[in-house]
Amino acid sequence: MSTLPAGITPAGSGKVGSQDVKWNILGHVYWLKAESDDCFAFETLDPPGTFVPPHVHPAQDEFIYMLEGTFDLNLGGSWTKAGAGDLVRMTRGIPHGYYNRSEKPARALFWVTPAGRLRALFDQLHDLGDVEEVVRRSAAHEV
Secondary structure (H helix, E strand, O other): OOOOOOOOOOOOOEEEEOEEOOOEEEEEEEEEEEEEEOEEEEEEEEEOOEEEEEOOOOOOOOEEEEEEOOEEEEEEEEEEEEEOOOOEEEOOOOEEEEEOOOOOOEEEEEEOOOOOHHHHHHHOOOOOOOHHHHHHHHHHOOO
């Protein structure tokens, strides 16, 4: 079982220990912030027009703390909007997706508990441009 190490991960980086972890996934930039068996946290930079289509985490709860900008969210089939300072709760088993439909980039802190296989999934999705392949690999990682 991996435990969460104490420390600070600087803004705009994915520096965890001596490793700097950053993923480019379908136009988004993700920086690893923390990981253990219990949680997986990452910061995102979401340019205008980017989105993550509706998907389900059957065994994980996911949260978004909005740092800058806005997201249009589909939570269980209902539309809502989140802006800077808002906390979004996406409970396990509920379909959810988010969209940056504004003209400005959005930044947010995401975390998922328990971590599941998200790190392995993000490693596989890095620089992958084929949406159908992203969906296929996600399903293989319980998303």
